[in-house]
Amino acid sequence: MxxxxxxxxxxxxxxxxxxxxxxxxxxxxxxxxxxxxxxxxxxxxxxxxxxxxxxNAGLRYVREEGGAVVIGARATYTDVIRSAAAQKIPALVAMCTGITGGAQLRNRATIAGSVCYANPSADAHGLLVGLGATFNLRTAAGTRQVAAADFYRGPFDTVLQAGELLESISIPVPVGMRQGYYKFKVAESSWPICTGTSLVGADGSVTVTIGAANSRPVTVTGSASDLDGLARAAEAAITSPFSDVLADGEYRKQIAGAIAKRAVKAAV
Ligand SMILES: Cc1cc2nc3c(=O)[nH]c(=O)nc-3n(C[C@H](O)[C@H](O)[C@H](O)COP(=O)(O)OP(=O)(O)OC[C@H]3O[C@@H](n4cnc5c(N)ncnc54)[C@H](O)[C@@H]3O)c2cc1C
Structure with a gap:
């Protein structure tokens, strides 16, 4: 109570x-x-x-607009999973489906709430940075757009200002690239301790964003023909490893390379 x-x-x-x-x-x-x-x-x-x-603020929607999937702040994980628009981004659907806490949580919790709370060990941040999402923010005076990559300052800290709302999230539909999402967790009921979001081009170029391991998501690039090199780059990119009750930051750093490889395999 x-x-x-x-x-x-x-x-x-x-x-x-x-x-x-x-x-x-x-x-x-x-x-x-x-x-x-x-x-x-x-x-x-x-x-x-x-x-x-x-x-009641009219923010419960998931729709396609100009080559992007736009998720209103009040849309739940289940709304995203069930929407026709989100099927164009399978990595997004995979992320939402994998949220623990069961149907009860997925039916109620929003991606926007996770974004604003900014717990580093959440699923959404790495995925949204990896897919190049934009956050549409609103105050009484107007709106502004912030790239997901610029939004997170550190654990539980974002650029959201006092008096500012997250109105919606725009995720461009990846064109000509395969996409993958891989989440590593210690138990079925736990939050992730490391996530990987990959985009793989037809020429074998690879971008992987590691989430839930660093104080903010990190992105590395490489080639599908050199996954060991990509893995080394992913580990090296974890410069401020995040620790919580689920896992020590050093452990998260050590597995980041393996998670990067698995994220690429999830895409191809
Ligand atoms: C049992 C359980 C299991 C979970 N498992 C996972 C998991 O596996 N992976 C994972 O990533 N997360 C997990 N979570 C966390 C879950 O994803 C978040 O609790 C949820 O997404 C938060 O969304 P909400 O809409 O309920 O946020 P709220 O609780 O409503 O709000 C959270 C914060 O965001 C602010 N806020 C919310 N919406 C806005 C907005 N539009 N503009 C500005 N500020 C806003 C609020 O003021 C508050 O500070 C779990 C949670 C529980 C309880």
Whole structure:
């Protein structure tokens, strides 16, 4: 049970949500699916005076727009898995399907919530950086776009400013490239301890983004004909390894090369 009292707001549009947030950003919490923030409020770790629930703000959509799949901030993992648009990016569907916590979590939690919370050991960050996603951010004053690669500053730290909402995520549909997503976790019920997202061109050129191992995702390039070289590059790219209860950072660094290879194999 949440012990502290707060004002609950459920705006009817993203403009209204941004305007409400602008009134008092410091003591307002935005809720997507609430799978993280409500747990923290129940535990007493967060004590907002106001809560803005995005459920009625018209942000629950997954659609194709101009060669990209656009995911509204209130779309759940299940919405993405079931959408026709997302089938054009199998690596995205694989990521969403592999989220642990069962159907109950996937039916409620949003990718946008994971992005804003920015726990380095989440699935979404490496995939979104690897696929060249753009985050569409909104304030009461207007909108701006930030590349996923520039969004994450470090563990639980992003460029999202006070009073700013993540409105949607745009992921370009990869053209002429195979794509793969590989996630390594220690138990069926655990979060990932290292992920790999690959794009493989017809000429054998390879790009792999390693997630959940470093304080922010890292990207390396190489060739499908030299997977050992790619693996060495992936390990070397882990310069600020992330540790948590699941795994030590050094372990994550040591397996990054193997995960890079598996991500390429997942694509081809
Ligand atoms: C049992 C369990 C298993 C899990 N397993 C995995 C796993 O395998 N892999 C994985 O990656 N994750 C996993 N997670 C984490 C899960 O992915 C996140 O809890 C979820 O994606 C957060 O989304 P949400 O919509 O519920 O966020 P919320 O709890 O609503 O919000 C999270 C944070 O983001 C902010 N926020 C939310 N939406 C916006 C927005 N549009 N604009 C600005 N700020 C916003 C909130 O203010 C809050 O600070 C698991 C969680 C649980 C509880």
């Amino acid at each position: 949440i012990k502290n009292r707060f004002q609950y707001l459920a705006p009817k549009s993203v403009e209204e949500a941004a305007s409400l947030l602008a009134q008092s950003p410091a003591d307002t919490e935005v809720i997507g699916g609430g799978t993280w923030v409500v747990v923290e409020m129940t535990a007493g770790d967060r004590d907002p005076r106001r809560v803005i629930d995005l459920k």
